[in-house]
Amino acid sequence: MLQVSVLKNNPEWVKERLSVKNFKQLDLVDKIIALDNERKSIQLGFDTAQSGINAISKEIGLLMTTGNVAEATEAKAQVAAFKVQAAEFSEKIVAVEKQLHEAIVQLPNLPAKEVPLGKTPEENVVVREGGQIPNLYEKAQEHWFLLDKYKLANFELGNKITGAGFPVYTGQGAKLQRSLVQYFLDFNVKAGYFEYLPPFMVNEQSAFATGQLPDKEGQMYHVTEDKLYLIPTAEVPVTNVYRDTILKEDELPVKMTAYSPCFRREAGSYGKDVRGLNRVHQFEKVEIIQLVHPEKSYQVLDEMVAHVEALLNSLELPYRILRLCGGDMGFTSAITYDFEVFSAAQKRWLEVSSVSNFENYQTNRMKCRFKDSNNKMVLAHSLNGSSLALPRIVACLLENFQTAEGIILPKALQSYFGAEGIF
RNA sequence: GGAGAGAUGGCAGAGUGGUCGAAUGCGGCAGUCUCGAAAACUGUUGACUUUAAUAGGUUCAAGGGUUCGAAUCCCUUUCUCUCCGCCA
Numbered sequence: 001m002l003q004v005s006v007l008k009n010n011p012e013w014v015k016e017r018l019s020v021k022n023f024k025q026l027d028l029v030d031k032i033i034a035l036d037n038e039r040k041s042i043q044l045g046f047d048t049a050q051s052g053i054n055a056i057s058k059e060i061g062l063l064m065t066t067g068n069v070a071e072a073t074e075a076k077a078q079v080a081a082f083k084v085q086a087a088e089f090s091e092k093i094v095a096v097e098k099q100l101h102e103a104i105v106q107l108p109n110l111p112a113k114e115v116p117l118g119k120t121p122e123e124n125v126v127v128r129e130g131g132q133i134p135n136l137y138e139k140a141q142e143h144w145f146l147l148d149k150y151k152l153a154n155f156e157l158g159n160k161i162t163g164a165g166f167p168v169y170t171g172q173g174a175k176l177q178r179s180l181v182q183y184f185l186d187f188n189v190k191a192g193y194f195e196y197l198p199p200f201m202v203n204e205q206s207a208f209a210t211g212q213l214p215d216k217e218g219q220m221y222h223v224t225e226d227k228l229y230l231i232p233t234a235e236v237p238v239t240n241v242y243r244d245t246i247l248k249e250d251e252l253p254v255k256m257t258a259y260s261p262c263f264r265r266e267a268g269s270y271g272k273d274v275r276g277l278n279r280v281h282q283f284e285k286v287e288i289i290q291l292v293h294p295e296k297s298y299q300v301l302d303e304m305v306a307h308v309e310a311l312l313n314s315l316e317l318p319y320r321i322l323r324l325c326g327g328d329m330g331f332t333s334a335i336t337y338d339f340e341v342f343s344a345a346q347k348r349w350l351e352v353s354s355v356s357n358f359e360n361y362q363t364n365r366m367k368c369r370f371k372d373s374n375n376k377m378v379l380a381h382s383l384n385g386s387s388l389a390l391p392r393i394v395a396c397l398l399e400n401f402q403t404a405e406g407i408i409l410p411k412a413l414q415s416y417f418g419a420e421g422i423f
Numbered sequence: 424g425g426a427g428a429g430a431u432g433g434c435a436g437a438g439u440g441g442u443c444g445a446a447u448g449c450g451g452c453a454g455u456c457u458c459g460a461a462a463a464c465u466g467u468u469g470a471c472u473u474u475a476a477u478a479g480g481u482u483c484a485a486g487g488g489u490u491c492g493a494a495u496c497c498c499u500u501u502c503u504c505u506c507c508g509c510c511a
Binding site: 044046 | 491
């Protein structure tokens with residue numbers, strides 16, 4: 001959530017930034033400023049009336065203790081007038097604040113100055129590439145054939161038990177999931193991230209704090225009976241660890257990591273793009289999250305990008321890093337880097353991680369603050385990234401490392417998997 | 424699911440209708456002492472909000488009510504704890 005003060009200080013600049021994100025309702029900015037001014041003047045009226053009530057009530061207290069009942073009764077009459085005023089004002093305040101909240105929640109985060117212009121994924125900018133695209137042997141197959149060939153996952157079974165997009169991992173396929181999760185978590189913990197295993201459902205407040213509500217309501221599974229949402233990412237429960245929290249400056253940065261299954265409704269298309277593990281409703285992911293001093297968030301963003309990059313390098317996968325253009329970025333993000341790995345049999349890039357700086361957009365909703373050296377309350381900055389989402393990593397591992405003899409896993413994974421590969 | 428108890432500042436914990444934004448202790452910060460630190464002593468110390476400042480307003484789980492006045496009385500909700508039931 002943007003701060004009203006930011007809009008007030010420089011409305012034209014805010015509008016210019018919002019346009020970069022391809023946001024159309026620029027008149028909302030002026031509407032919000034007007035609503036806030038209205039809110040303030042009503043509040044002043046209320047405060048004045050309330051101040052009158054308080055002052056007279058205090059006098060009445062004194063009169064009563066000195067036994068001056070006649071004057072006290074007279075004073076009581078004075079309060080009545082103030083009370084009518086105060087009630088009117090407070091009714092108006094509730095209405096205006098509601099409007100203000102509904103309006104400001106519609107504004108996405110402002111993109112950072114480094115964010116490239118553009119509206120579609122084609123306009124994202126490739127920042128870096130790494131790794132080697134392998135030359136596959138002539139009988140190489142797409143991963144959905146390999147999953148079947150080695151009995152690693154069963155889509156029909158998932159379809160029977162639950163529905164489309166809920167694969168059942170089996171045998172070595174299940175073990176590969178487990179080894180990857182373990183490997184990723186160890187890698188993150190070694191880099192100083194503190195591990196959590198969070199709840200996989202969250203309440204409305206948590207979903208609002210990280211920005212899933214009200215913007216992405218339709219993308220989450222909703223347990224209506226208990227008003228809970230299945231998490232679309234561990235970002236939601238783990239970032240909320242620090243909701244309504246006042247940190248000490250020296251507690252920053254807070255570095256957290258968590259494994260969780262992720263549930264996404266993703267009203268989707270059909271065909272090759274979503275075949276196999278390319279897009280599913282439930283998948284495993286390990287997430288990294290940081291809460292940092294505002295002055296350091298961009299430095300930390302680079303560190304997190306480098307961290308994910310190191311992880312991909314250790315898996316010996318070919319990858320590229322994209323800086324997302326304004327139109328392709330998420331609602332809550334100020335800048336986002338996407339990581340894609342090359343799926344050598346499908347011959348296409350698949351997104352496996354997304355690393356973002358949210359600046360204080362989430363922390364403003366969450367009220368996650370710290371006291372700075374001048375003893376002033378300051379909103380922290382929040383960042384997160386996947387390290388990593390499993391399905392597409394699995395797809396690439398299977399496709400890129402396939403040989404006539406079997407799938408020879410990268411060295412880093414072998415000890416976790418307990419074998420050289422899948423045969 | 425049934426019965427009972429409770430929710431107060433960073434923490435512990437007083438406070439049952441008026442000078443309570445809240446005693447006291449711990450913690451934090453500053454000072455005295457010291458080469459420095461510890462101890463001791465002294466002072467200071469919640470959040471949100473309006474204001475240039477002075478000065479206001481809100482906030483004792485949340486929402487509503489009674490009252491001139493509510494942390495304190497009443498109602499509703501949420502959460503926590505104890506006991507019973509059920510259960511991996």
